[in-house]
Amino acid sequence: MKTTTLKKIIxxxxxxxxxxxxxQNTLQYNDEKGSPNATLEDVKWLAGNWKGTSPFGVCQxxxxxxxxxxxxxxxxxxxxxxxxxxxxxxxxxxDKTILMQIRHFSGDLKPWEESTPETFKFIKIENNRFxxxxxxxxxxxxxxxxxxxxxxxxxxxxxxxxxx
Numbered sequence: 001m002k003t004t005t006l007k008k009i010i011x012x013x014x015x016x017x018x019x020x021x022x023x024q025n026t027l028q029y030n031d032e033k034g035s036p037n038a039t040l041e042d043v044k045w046l047a048g049n050w051k052g053t054s055p056f057g058v059c060q061x062x063x064x065x066x067x068x069x070x071x072x073x074x075x076x077x078x079x080x081x082x083x084x085x086x087x088x089x090x091x092x093x094x095d096k097t098i099l100m101q102i103r104h105f106s107g108d109l110k111p112w113e114e115s116t117p118e119t120f121k122f123i124k125i126e127n128n129r130f131x132x133x134x135x136x137x138x139x140x141x142x143x144x145x146x147x148x149x150x151x152x153x154x155x156x157x158x159x160x161x162x163x164x
Contacts, residue, residue, distance in 0.1 A: 025148035026136050026157055035097040035122040040066035042125055043091060043098065045139055047071070052147075052162035057084060059160060061147075069093040083107035089117065098122045100132050 046063040053059070057079035064072045075087035086109070089102035100120040104112040120132035128139045134150040143164040150157050 024157075025138070025146075025159075026131070026134050026150040028133060030123075035099070036124055037096045038098045038122055038125060038130075039093055040069070040071055040091065040098065043071065043130055043137070045142075046073075046091075046137065046145075048164045050145065050162035050164050052160050054160040055158055059162075061162060085112075100135065 044066050047065045048063060050061045050063070051059070052061070054077070057077050059075065059077045061073060061075045069092060071091045073087075073089050073091075075089075077084040077086075084107060086105040086107070087102050088105070089100060091098050091100050099122055101117040102120070103117045106112065120135055123131040123133065125131075130137050134152075136148040138146040138148070140146060145162045145164075147160040147162065148157050149160070
């Protein structure tokens with residue numbers, strides 16, 4: 001897959017997650033409702049080293065333990081045994097809730113975003129899932145999780161499956 005094409009797909013993957021036609025595993029943030037109260041304790045099960053698969057290739061996601069009102073993570077996507085891109089991000093506690101911020105980098109560490117990170121507002125925690133705008137983390141077990149991402153342009157949801 002050409003780097004330019006893959007980059008466009010990945011940009012859609014993250015930047016266009018605010019459509020009305022969401023699939024069953026992802027939700028759209030509602031400004032009128034706002035975000036409910038939440039803390040990093042609610043999502044601390046993410047901490048650890050995760051390896052997984054996606055329609056785009058093999059992925060790795062590493063989360064640290066909550067500290068300083070943040071949980072930091074890094075993500076790497078491999079396609080044809082080459083790094084397609086990296087993500088660096090965090091879930092932070094702010095205004096009695098949480099939110100996710102992500103920055104993207106090409107395989108040679110050139111930043112994709114010009115200035116501020118992409119921000120995903122928190123929607124809710126329900127059973128074994130927590131929802132951000134267009135992103136859902138689902139805990140299947142202590143060592144299994146799924147991440148669902150809504151792609152705006154194609155109006156489809158992509159599933160990433162991880163093991164710890």
